[in-house]
Amino acid sequence: MAVTASSPTSxxxxxxxxxxxxxxxxxxxxxxxPLLWLVGLYGGSLLSLLxxxxxxxxxxxxxxDRTPTLTTWRDLFTSANMTVAxxxxxxxxxxxxxxxxxxFPLAYYITRYASxxxxxxxxxxxxxxxxxxxLVRVYSWKLILAAEGIINWFLTRLGLDGALDAILRLPLxxxxxxxxxxxxxxxxxxYIWLPFMVLPIQxxxxxxPRSYLEASADxxxxxxxxxxxxxxxxxxxxxxxxxxxxxxxxxxxxxxxxVIGDSSPFIGLVIYSxxxxxxxxxxxxxxxxxxxxxxxxxxxxxxxxxxxEAL
Amino acid sequence: MKWRGIVLLxxxxxxxxxxxxxxxxxxDGGATLPTEIGEGEGQVNIVAWAxxxxxxxxxxxxxxxxxxxxxxxxxxxxxxxxxxxxxVALMTGSSEFDxxxxxxxxxxxxxxxxxxxxxxxxxIEGWSTVDExxxxxxxxTVGGKHYGVPYQWGAxxxxxxxxxxxxxxxxxxxxxxxxxxxxxxETNKGRVQAYDGPIYVADAALFMGVQNPYALNDxxxxxxxxxxxxxxxxxxRYWHDAFIQIDDFTNEGVAASxxxxxxxxxxxxxxAPIASVVPKEGATGWADTTMMHSxxxxxxxxxxxxxxxxxxxxxxxxxxxxxxxxAVPSSCQGNDxxxxxxxxxxxxxxxxxxxxWQTPTEDCSGAGGTCVPYxxxxxxxxxxxxxx
Numbered sequence: 001m002a003v004t005a006s007s008p009t010s011x012x013x014x015x016x017x018x019x020x021x022x023x024x025x026x027x028x029x030x031x032x033x034p035l036l037w038l039v040g041l042y043g044g045s046l047l048s049l050l051x052x053x054x055x056x057x058x059x060x061x062x063x064x065d066r067t068p069t070l071t072t073w074r075d076l077f078t079s080a081n082m083t084v085a086x087x088x089x090x091x092x093x094x095x096x097x098x099x100x101x102x103x104f105p106l107a108y109y110i111t112r113y114a115s116x117x118x119x120x121x122x123x124x125x126x127x128x129x130x131x132x133x134x135l136v137r138v139y140s141w142k143l144i145l146a147a148e149g150i151i152n153w154f155l156t157r158l159g160l161d162g163a164l165d166a167i168l169r170l171p172l173x174x175x176x177x178x179x180x181x182x183x184x185x186x187x188x189x190x191y192i193w194l195p196f197m198v199l200p201i202q203x204x205x206x207x208x209p210r211s212y213l214e215a216s217a218d219x220x221x222x223x224x225x226x227x228x229x230x231x232x233x234x235x236x237x238x239x240x241x242x243x244x245x246x247x248x249x250x251x252x253x254x255x256x257x258x259v260i261g262d263s264s265p266f267i268g269l270v271i272y273s274x275x276x277x278x279x280x281x282x283x284x285x286x287x288x289x290x291x292x293x294x295x296x297x298x299x300x301x302x303x304x305x306x307x308x309e310a311l
Numbered sequence: 312m313k314w315r316g317i318v319l320l321x322x323x324x325x326x327x328x329x330x331x332x333x334x335x336x337x338x339d340g341g342a343t344l345p346t347e348i349g350e351g352e353g354q355v356n357i358v359a360w361a362x363x364x365x366x367x368x369x370x371x372x373x374x375x376x377x378x379x380x381x382x383x384x385x386x387x388x389x390x391x392x393x394x395x396x397x398x399v400a401l402m403t404g405s406s407e408f409d410x411x412x413x414x415x416x417x418x419x420x421x422x423x424x425x426x427x428x429x430x431x432x433x434x435i436e437g438w439s440t441v442d443e444x445x446x447x448x449x450x451x452t453v454g455g456k457h458y459g460v461p462y463q464w465g466a467x468x469x470x471x472x473x474x475x476x477x478x479x480x481x482x483x484x485x486x487x488x489x490x491x492x493x494x495x496x497e498t499n500k501g502r503v504q505a506y507d508g509p510i511y512v513a514d515a516a517l518f519m520g521v522q523n524p525y526a527l528n529d530x531x532x533x534x535x536x537x538x539x540x541x542x543x544x545x546x547x548r549y550w551h552d553a554f555i556q557i558d559d560f561t562n563e564g565v566a567a568s569x570x571x572x573x574x575x576x577x578x579x580x581x582x583a584p585i586a587s588v589v590p591k592e593g594a595t596g597w598a599d600t601t602m603m604h605s606x607x608x609x610x611x612x613x614x615x616x617x618x619x620x621x622x623x624x625x626x627x628x629x630x631x632x633x634x635x636x637x638a639v640p641s642s643c644q645g646n647d648x649x650x651x652x653x654x655x656x657x658x659x660x661x662x663x664x665x666x667x668w669q670t671p672t673e674d675c676s677g678a679g680g681t682c683v684p685y686x687x688x689x690x691x692x693x694x695x696x697x698x699x
Contacts, residue, residue, distance in 0.1 A: 057686065080694035146562035176501030177563055180547045263507060263549035265697045273693060275400065280689070 053286035064281060072282040076290075081270070085290050088267040091182070092250035095189045096243045099197040102190065103242065104235075107202040126198050129191075138188060138259050145184045145260065147177035175262055185261040189250050196245035204238020205231070237306040244302055251291045267291050344431040348614045354386040355612035358401050358411040360599070361391045361553045362573045362633050363462070372648060373632045375625040383619075385612035393551045394508040395668065396689070402426050406606035409613040412462050414597040415450035416510050416525075416668040416685075421602060422451075422458050428605040429456045434614055437621045440639045444662065450669055451600040459600035460617045463626075465635035466596040466658055466665050467506070467514065468587040470570035470578075472560065475502075483590045484518045486567045488542050493566055500545050504556065504568035507549035509685070509692035510668055514569060514595050515539050517666060524595065524666055526675040532683040539695045549696055560585065572634020572657060589661060596665035598638075630657060 175181030254268030275284035367374030395417035516524035550556040578585040626637035627646030643654035675682040
């Protein structure tokens, strides 16, 4: 007797068939919870913060006056705040560029030259700092960069402390010691975010077929030309993806400027201060729009360069 | 496509409405004063300055929490804050904390915002032992009602490195305000620090000789800001966290800074070449009061702690640890950790010389005239730190 496909009789089977027939319900069940998280918890809390920027802080009692107003937005566009934004964007850009310079050779070596075991060890090495606490790493760098710290000690032993003093006397980036200067902040930022730059570049480089490089050499290209014409264009998506990490993370960071540097405010620090110190949540919320706007522009640019193709 | 947009807009509108009319702080609900301390709730959450509430973690001799926890069954949870503004933000932002050790520049804000509740002083056994100058102090007594129990008081001292100053210790705040060559032959540029709380504008005003540094008219305020902008070029880093400052004095070669006796004590205990002084211009200071949140989740344990906070042993131990002066003068005697001269060393006689922190208000604290209110201090001081 032929076995026909009859309706299943088990409960689970019936449920499965029901869901198969009702596509909308199936989607709702599958996406419901994640969407609730994303839109409700994440998007909702972000939105409730940004809505605060249309309120105003009562000057004495420190409570928020919830009548919609634009006075907080007017307080946002002062030269002091624009300086803060400019300072943060400059630092983020510098960190991103230098991270690319450091990460690219490293990623290239991991992809092209490392044997399988060495490759695994190197990727592990790049990821290892991420296993320890962020604060521990930042405070350790404060000690390393200090005037009495190990870098100073080492350079003195080598007789190079004159060079260090000359660097610290540079007008903008120098300071009394490495730990109290933009240069020190820059070093710590690059260190902290480097893993986030190495890995996307390495992923992108993995996808460059070896045959392309050989073909390029066969056609008479020198290594420099091969790099410029073949490798770099193919690696750009990875570089853009990594730069999104380093740029946005530097833009919003408020812990490193607190511990390292000369207390000059960065965007994250101003938002933190305005909310925590001044209780001025409306101004903090208005200021939060600044990195959002900057990142929106940056992401559009990155999308043009193909950063999201690597996903 | 149309549906997605509509659903998204609906969600956004819903959330905006929900938080626009969201939970408001401050509504007291017309609570009446408790007449007795009931059963403990098992824990008490306190917002405090670093070093104010110790349970022997740093030095086992300094522990005034463990015995309290055993006696009352109330677990003490401490949240440290670096500035008064942080404390105000923590207390107004949630009703998670029961108590706060508020300085005078936070206490009035908390009272007028309805964030703290009136204390029934009949329930505080040792109330009569509290220093009479503090019992009805304006920063915690408003309209005859007491809003807290005094805890400690002290000055913002000038802490300096004795190796830099050698035989000529500093006697003026000019070492942190004016560029000069220090006794060790090097400039003070990059080797001094300043407090990163906006209340520090009062220290600049004090250095300029203003009588009440918390009631500044526009001219005095502008002059103070100019002084602070000059100071910005000398300051290496603005200090916010006591322990980061301790690290800076140890590892960064900082020569002088305003500080609390707490950091001085810890550095000296570690053998560092540090000393402190109250300069000839005087000093700003703080007189802290433990206040209770108007919606404290553990009111009975809070009252237990309030009673414990003015017990003689705690007051003496804390004064010895922090370098402050107890709110209960009798605790100066008979404490081994504090020793007989402890209170004098910590500045017992300086009470009248100290300009205690208070919140600058537009009405010059009731003295008449127009003064610059605190929210402008905040914005302008943050700008000064930013180099503007």
